[in-house]
Amino acid sequence: MSSRMQSGARADVYTRVTAEIIAAIEQGAGEWRAPWFHNGTSVARPTNVASGKRYRGINTVALWLATMAGGYTDGLWGTYRQWQDAGAQVRKGERSTIVVLWKQIPSAEPAGDDDNDDGGRRRMFAWAFSVFNVAQVDGYEQPPTDVLPESERLAHAEAFIANLAIKTVFGGSEACYLPSTDTVFMPDFASFRDAASFYGVWLHENGHASGSKHRLDRDLSGRFGSASYAAEECCVEILSGLVLADLGIAHHPRPDHAAYLASWIGVLKDDPRAIFTAASKAQQAADWMHAQQPLPADGRPASSAIPDEMNAGQPTPALAAAL
Numbered sequence: 253m254s255s256r257m258q259s260g261a262r263a264d265v266y267t268r269v270t271a272e273i274i275a276a277i278e279q280g281a282g283e284w285r286a287p288w289f290h291n292g293t294s295v296a297r298p299t300n301v302a303s304g305k306r307y308r309g310i311n312t313v314a315l316w317l318a319t320m321a322g323g324y325t326d327g328l329w330g331t332y333r334q335w336q337d338a339g340a341q342v343r344k345g346e347r348s349t350i351v352v353l354w355k356q357i358p359s360a361e362p363a364g365d366d367d368n369d370d371g372g373r374r375r376m377f378a379w380a381f382s383v384f385n386v387a388q389v390d391g392y393e394q395p396p397t398d399v400l401p402e403s404e405r406l407a408h409a410e411a412f413i414a415n416l417a418i419k420t421v422f423g424g425s426e427a428c429y430l431p432s433t434d435t436v437f438m439p440d441f442a443s444f445r446d447a448a449s450f451y452g453v454w455l456h457e458n459g460h461a462s463g464s465k466h467r468l469d470r471d472l473s474g475r476f477g478s479a480s481y482a483a484e485e486c487c488v489e490i491l492s493g494l495v496l497a498d499l500g501i502a503h504h505p506r507p508d509h510a511a512y513l514a515s516w517i518g519v520l521k522d523d524p525r526a527i528f529t530a531a532s533k534a535q536q537a538a539d540w541m542h543a544q545q546p547l548p549a550d551g552r553p554a555s556s557a558i559p560d561e562m563n564a565g566q567p568t569p570a571l572a573a574a575l
Contacts, residue, residue, distance in 0.1 A: 301330035301338055301386070311351040318349040318385070325425065328386040335384060340392035348382035355379065404447045409499050413454055415545050418461045420454070427453050429460035431472055436461060448501050452492045455541075459488030462537040470533065486530035487537065494538045 298307040298315035307315055307329070315329060329349075332342050355377055386392055413420075420436040428437050436457040444450040463470030463484065470487070474480030496502040 298327045298329055300334070300383075301328050301392075302334040307351060314349060314351060315383075322385060322387065324385045324387045326386050329383045330386075331381055331383055335389050335392065338392055340386075340389040342384050342389050346384055346388040348384055351381050351383050353379045353381060399442045400444050400446065400450070402441065405441065406447055406451065406499075406501065409447075409451045409501060412495075412499060412541070412545065413451075413458060416458055416461075416541060417544070418458050420457075427457055429457045431460075431464060434461065434464060448496065451499070451501055452496055455495050456488050456492040458541070459491040459534075459537050460484070462491075462540050463487075468536060468540055483526060483530055486527060487533040490531050490534035491537045494534060495541060498538070498542070 298312055298319075299305065300307065306312075315327070318324075319327070329351075330338065332348075335342055356375070418436055419434065420438055422438050422440050424437060425439060426437060427439060429435070430437065436454070438454055438457065441450055444453070460472065462468050463472050470484065471480055472484060474482075474484060493502070
């Protein structure tokens with residue numbers, strides 16, 4: 253197969269994968285959860301100890317600030333009573349952080365002529381709660397979590413990413429790319445739910461690195477929450493889905509791709525073509541990644557790094573287990 257034919261085949265796959273991602277978003281992708289540290293306690297995703305649900309809106313910001321001020325390394329929070337119910341005790345002298353729960357309740361006032369026919373007005377009430385981080389309590393034992401065995405690593409995916417020649421530092425609880433040092437940071441392999449999640453996140457962060465000035469020179473200067481930041485996140489998450497398909501790790505977009513994109517697409521609501529622009533940039537980044545792969549002596553395209561069984565449509569046993 254010629255290089256041009258191989259590139260055309262990849263483009264067809266990319267079009268299909270992007271269409272499936274957009275369809276999943278439109279149908280309701282659900283809530284995104286980081287695919288590592290199964291108890292959901294990343295500091296970037298503050299979580300309630302009793303319900304297991306993530307805090308939302310301004311509460312997330314308040315808990316981020318408290319995390320930075322306190323130097324906490326875990327995103328698990330709870331009220332005094334919730335920690336007691338979990339068998340732990342808040343230490344004496346620890347300062348709480350306030351979060352707010354909004355609830356809508358019916359009003360006793362009769363509906364006016366300008367009200368909807370809902371039987372009456374509805375009011376929003378806010379309840380303030382004092383919460384403490386897990387670092388502020390004694391006696392709490394994290395529930396056991398599964399550990400992803402090293403035997404689940406995929407050699408061809410490891411080689412593909414290694415050929416990108418982007419430095420990766422493993423350890424810690426966050427995945428990110430630091431442009432100032434051109435370094436990707438990743439949680440350990442054992443922390444992930446499955447191999448596909450690990451390689452998907454690793455490709456996502458290497459996708460950010462592909463946009464550095466000495467590579468594809470995308471705009472990486474956007475602040476968290478801005479439209480440019482959201483556009484970059486959409487680009488590299490689509491990229492992750494594309495290359496996972498290329499490598500035979502996931503032939504269709506994983507649900508977490510659509511959920512993650514849905515969490516950002518609202519920022520881009522004023523630009524209906526934003527998702528397609530992101531997809532175009534994602535394809536450019538994927539093509540760049542393939543261009544970094546060595547050309548074997550037989551002259552086959554870079555995708556021949558994928559096992560022959562996968563090129564023939566028959567995945568190896570190890571890959572089949574990951575699909």
